[in-house]
Amino acid sequence: MNTLPAQPRLSRRFRLQYEEAQQKWVLLYPEGMVQLNQSAAEILQRCNGERTLDNIVAELEGAFGVTGIAPEVRALLEEGQRRGWID
Amino acid sequence: MAGSTEPGPPLWLLAELTYRCPLHCVFCYNPTQHARLRDELTTAQWVDVMRQARALGAAQLGFSGGEPLLRDDLEELVQEAHRLGYYTNLITSGVGLTPARAQRLKDAGLDHVQLSFQDSTRELNDFLSHTRTFDLKQKVARLIKAHDWPMVMNCVLHRHNLPHVRKIIDMAVALEAEYLELANTQYYGWAWVNRDHLMPTREELQRAEAEVKAFRVEQEAKSEGHQCRVLFVVPDYFEERPKACMNGWGSVFLSVAPDGMAMPCHNARDLPGLSLPNVTTSSVADIWRRSQAFNAFRGDAWMKPPCRDCDERHKDFGGCRCQAFLITGDPTQADPVCSKSPHHEQVVRLVKQAPQGRVVPIVFRSDDESRLLHPQAMP
Numbered sequence: 343m344n345t346l347p348a349q350p351r352l353s354r355r356f357r358l359q360y361e362e363a364q365q366k367w368v369l370l371y372p373e374g375m376v377q378l379n380q381s382a383a384e385i386l387q388r389c390n391g392e393r394t395l396d397n398i399v400a401e402l403e404g405a406f407g408v409t410g411i412a413p414e415v416r417a418l419l420e421e422g423q424r425r426g427w428i429d
Numbered sequence: 430m431a432g433s434t435e436p437g438p439p440l441w442l443l444a445e446l447t448y449r450c451p452l453h454c455v456f457c458y459n460p461t462q463h464a465r466l467r468d469e470l471t472t473a474q475w476v477d478v479m480r481q482a483r484a485l486g487a488a489q490l491g492f493s494g495g496e497p498l499l500r501d502d503l504e505e506l507v508q509e510a511h512r513l514g515y516y517t518n519l520i521t522s523g524v525g526l527t528p529a530r531a532q533r534l535k536d537a538g539l540d541h542v543q544l545s546f547q548d549s550t551r552e553l554n555d556f557l558s559h560t561r562t563f564d565l566k567q568k569v570a571r572l573i574k575a576h577d578w579p580m581v582m583n584c585v586l587h588r589h590n591l592p593h594v595r596k597i598i599d600m601a602v603a604l605e606a607e608y609l610e611l612a613n614t615q616y617y618g619w620a621w622v623n624r625d626h627l628m629p630t631r632e633e634l635q636r637a638e639a640e641v642k643a644f645r646v647e648q649e650a651k652s653e654g655h656q657c658r659v660l661f662v663v664p665d666y667f668e669e670r671p672k673a674c675m676n677g678w679g680s681v682f683l684s685v686a687p688d689g690m691a692m693p694c695h696n697a698r699d700l701p702g703l704s705l706p707n708v709t710t711s712s713v714a715d716i717w718r719r720s721q722a723f724n725a726f727r728g729d730a731w732m733k734p735p736c737r738d739c740d741e742r743h744k745d746f747g748g749c750r751c752q753a754f755l756i757t758g759d760p761t762q763a764d765p766v767c768s769k770s771p772h773h774e775q776v777v778r779l780v781k782q783a784p785q786g787r788v789v790p791i792v793f794r795s796d797d798e799s800r801l802l803h804p805q806a807m808p
Contacts, residue, residue, distance in 0.1 A: 354577075355579050355607065357516060357540070359488075359514065361488055363438040364438065364440075364486060368488065370488060370489065370540075371516075371541075372518060372540075372541040372543070372579050372581050372607070372608060373489065373491070373541075373543070373581065374489075375440065375488055375489060
């Protein structure tokens with residue numbers, strides 16, 4: 343329903359944290375927890391309100407030696423926005 | 430499967446710091462014998478429990494009660510919980526949340542506040558809680574927002590306030606709650622004692638649910654302004670299938686009562702056949718992994734027909750053990766809310782016969798009523 347912000351930022355209403363017992367990154371919020379897969383965690387960790395979508399894609403492609411992941415990153419951010427994770 | 434595989438981590442720790450409460454709510458789920466349960470863990474004991482549970486993997490921590498603000502070490506506990514990496518939730522009536530304490534809790538790292546309301550009107554709020562707390566709760570809600578906490582407003586629903594649902598939603602929006610939990614009464618503790626007075630009709634429920642749906646559509650249509658997520662907790666007596674209670678016994682939820690009793694569900698104290706462990710005498714790891722109580726209904730080996738052969742048994746885990754016990758007298762039965770249960774008719778009757786039960790007065794939660802209901806001291 344909304345377009346993605348130019349520089350996506352993880353909402354202050356959610357806390358991103360690595361959980362040793364689950365061996366996973368999770369998002370914590372009032373009375374809830376979302377377990378993230380690795381790619382979602384890598385994307386959300388880079389949503390600091392300074393990087394653009396293109397920055398995030400370039401960084402991830404460099405870090406993991408992959409190409410063409412822009413559609414996947416965009417889809418995750420749109421889903422995150424729908425769920426209120428992204429400001 | 431009991432004992433055959435290691436359970437996953439207890440992701441949710443509920444710390445019921447005290448059963449003391451300044452309110453007298455008729456639908457409280459605390460044990461009705463609370464006046465006989467005066468012992469409370471010390472600060473050091475709670476800190477130890479939090480450390481142990483965190484090491485096992487607990488990530489969400491609810492400080493609840495009774496009224497947790499009655500503990501003057503709450504700030505200290507929150508600070509330690511924050512340091513340990515918990516996401517900390519304060520579940521409160523609001524009584525005792527002064528500006529000074531709010532600031533100290535903010536400094537201690539408290540993440541979120543859940544504030545209870547009884548109704549959108551002063552009259553009913555104050556009647557149902559038997560206190561003059563409506564105005565105070567409004568003030569506390571503004572204090573919560575002033576400290577930039579995400580706020581969950583919780584309102585227990587029953588036949589007295591179901592017609593006010595829209596006004597309750599409007600109040601939550603006006604107070605800028607991020608979430609509103611419209612929690613249809615679950616019949617345990619004081620709510621079980623008062624069930625006839627609280628039980629709505631199906632029509633009352635349907636009207637309320639329609640109002641909730643209409644609000645969601647309205648909110649979806651507007652692109653700006655404050656967004657409030659409204660949760661309508663299913664009134665299970667009116668359903669054909671039980672709730673997935675606690676997401677399965679001993680699966681993710683660990684509750685520790687004021688006296689240190691550890692329970693897979695905060696209402697499990699009265700279930701027969703359980704030897705409930707205590708954090709003062711067992712380690713949290715032993716309690717979670719090996720205690721009789723936490724393994725009693727873990728998995729599906731304990732199930733009887735119709736659950737045993739039901740293809741939905743891993744979806745709802747047989748429903749609620751406490752409800753099975755309260756209604757059938759046997760905690761190993763299927764939750765009688767389920768239409769497949771041979772005892773389902775009793776749930777239907779509880780709903781249908783509620784109006785005839787209203788000849789006895791409603792019972793406000795209090796120490797005196799607690800002693801009347803439990804004349805003998807508990808062992």
